[in-house]
Amino acid sequence: MTQLTKILPISAIILDEEIYPRKGIDHRRVGIFAENIRDNFKFDPIEVEPVPGRPGKYRLLDGAHRWSAYKSTGTEKIKVIIKDLDGYDPLLYAATKAIGPKQLTEDEARATARRVYTKNSSLSSINIGKAIGRARRTVDTYIADLRAAIHMDMDIKVFRMNRLGIPQDRIAKRLGLVRTSLHYHLSKMAALPNSTNADLSRGFTIAQVAQKHGWTDPMVWSLALEDKDDLERFTKLDWGLRTWDLWQWSDCDKRFGDDWPGRIPAQLIAHILFYFSKTNDLILDPMAGGGVTPDTCLALNRRCWAFDMMDRIETRPEIEPCNWSLPSDEKLSWPISSKEKPDLIIFDPPYFNKKAGDYDKKSISGLSKKEYLEFLETFFVLLRHNVKKTTRFAFINADWRNFQNTPAAEEIYKGGILINDYLDILKKTGWYHTHIIQAPMSSQRFNAGVVSAMQKKRILGVTSRYVIILKQMG
Numbered sequence: 001m002t003q004l005t006k007i008l009p010i011s012a013i014i015l016d017e018e019i020y021p022r023k024g025i026d027h028r029r030v031g032i033f034a035e036n037i038r039d040n041f042k043f044d045p046i047e048v049e050p051v052p053g054r055p056g057k058y059r060l061l062d063g064a065h066r067w068s069a070y071k072s073t074g075t076e077k078i079k080v081i082i083k084d085l086d087g088y089d090p091l092l093y094a095a096t097k098a099i100g101p102k103q104l105t106e107d108e109a110r111a112t113a114r115r116v117y118t119k120n121s122s123l124s125s126i127n128i129g130k131a132i133g134r135a136r137r138t139v140d141t142y143i144a145d146l147r148a149a150i151h152m153d154m155d156i157k158v159f160r161m162n163r164l165g166i167p168q169d170r171i172a173k174r175l176g177l178v179r180t181s182l183h184y185h186l187s188k189m190a191a192l193p194n195s196t197n198a199d200l201s202r203g204f205t206i207a208q209v210a211q212k213h214g215w216t217d218p219m220v221w222s223l224a225l226e227d228k229d230d231l232e233r234f235t236k237l238d239w240g241l242r243t244w245d246l247w248q249w250s251d252c253d254k255r256f257g258d259d260w261p262g263r264i265p266a267q268l269i270a271h272i273l274f275y276f277s278k279t280n281d282l283i284l285d286p287m288a289g290g291g292v293t294p295d296t297c298l299a300l301n302r303r304c305w306a307f308d309m310m311d312r313i314e315t316r317p318e319i320e321p322c323n324w325s326l327p328s329d330e331k332l333s334w335p336i337s338s339k340e341k342p343d344l345i346i347f348d349p350p351y352f353n354k355k356a357g358d359y360d361k362k363s364i365s366g367l368s369k370k371e372y373l374e375f376l377e378t379f380f381v382l383l384r385h386n387v388k389k390t391t392r393f394a395f396i397n398a399d400w401r402n403f404q405n406t407p408a409a410e411e412i413y414k415g416g417i418l419i420n421d422y423l424d425i426l427k428k429t430g431w432y433h434t435h436i437i438q439a440p441m442s443s444q445r446f447n448a449g450v451v452s453a454m455q456k457k458r459i460l461g462v463t464s465r466y467v468i469i470l471k472q473m474g
């Protein structure tokens with residue numbers, strides 16, 4: 001921790017309740033200090049730190065009573081010590097300082113311990129106790145319920161990631177757990193579903209059980225369908241199985257995946273899994289977005305490694321953060337080292353020129369047509385080098401034509417990116433298609449006014465989307 005002594009205007013200093021360990025200011029004490037100031041008594045400088053996100057403002061770490069007394073006597077500038085806590089919790093530091101002159105009350109100590117632990121659950125009771133002037137055991141009782149809830153939350157995250165077949169070293173890294181803690185959580189995995197299963201057998205619905213136990217719906221489905229085969233699972237999930245190569249649904253199944261730009265129906269993923277993978281196979285989704293692939297894998301008992309540039313550790317710990325598009329002079333690299341390789345890749349990238357504004361700036365959706373196709377080419381090679389000879393590849397993409405402004409008869413050859421352009425790149429990079437399945441997008445996003453204008457101008461719209469299934473030769 002470093003520090004700097006400075007004279008600051010008193011108006012630049014604030015009392016931030018977030019990091020103040022006491023219930024309130026003791027006005028009697030302020031009155032005594034104010035008298036001392038008038039008598040020219042010299043106090044030690046108060047301690048402050050810069051307020052995050054508010055340049056020029058400082059918040060009190062120590063000396064709230066002295067600061068109040070200075071204000072009440074009309075003092076305009078005071079000497080302060082500006083602290084850099086270097087990552088140390090400011091509330092904990094403020095508590096350590098507060099107990100110097102006067103112990104925290106029972107209420108204040110309990111509230112401070114709970115606030116500090118809620119912000120940073122890796123703090124030990126001993127360290128919290130030292131800061132607030134209480135024994136470890138007392139702190140344990142203050143935070144017992146919070147600790148149990150955090151452990152349960154961690155158990156559920158570990159359970160989900162473990163069920164999806166994510167290797168232990170990656171689970172530990174993703175959840176910030178040391179090996180021993182991970183093993184402690186893993187040791188509870190066999191018994192963890194007991195109460196959930198008990199509620200299922202009592203006839204509660206999936207949604208009720210999920211809500212009661214803090215599980216996601218797909219995890220409860222994964223337990224409820226444990227002994228079922230794929231066909232039975234389709235029936236239970238109410239997914240009518242399509243027998244032909246036209247897969248179309250009017251809506252996404254809201255139980256699987258999050259509301260996400262470019263979300264695809266879980267039914268579509270389920271059909272890819274049904275036809276092109278087996279129970280317990282390992283599925284890779286390199287741009288998993290709202291998580292529809294891992295969710296559907298849970299429902300159909302496949303393992304799944306999912307990645308995306310958007311990191312959502314709290315709600316989607318199973319989607320590991322990864323940005324595939326490196327600056328063009330660097331080579332794309334594979335994010336994991338593992339002997340195990342996927343049996344099936346499901347790749348649903350942002351479609352060209354769509355939703356660029358909805359994703360992160362670094363998303364491939366912001367690329368020019370040339371860059372987008374170059375990215376795909378490099379990426380397909382990268383995939384081939386990092387999977388098995390037998391790995392299947394499901395590539396989902398849509399035709400893109402600039403139809404919004406151009407009557408159909410005026411569109412030019414190579415004016416867009418069509419399915420054959422993708423097929424050319426795929427073949428060039430060693431991927432050969434076995435199936436082209438039509439899975440059109442809904443045209444409902446166009447309202448009647450837009451449709452009528454298109455008809456007047458003889459514009460031919462695009463809803464074509466395809467699932468291209470590929471293999472490598474040999």
Ligand SMILES: C[S@@+](CC[C@H](N)C(=O)[O-])C[C@H]1O[C@@H](n2cnc3c(N)ncnc32)[C@H](O)[C@@H]1O
Pocket residue numbers: 257258260261262263264265286287288289290291292293307308309310322323324325348349350351359360362363364365
């Ligand atoms: C079409 S969305 C996937 C939607 C997903 N299948 C679903 O139904 O929720 C494409 C995803 O690609 C991700 N993405 C785009 N560029 C990326 C990159 N360079 N590296 C990693 N992820 C990227 C975006 O964040 C977005 O979530």
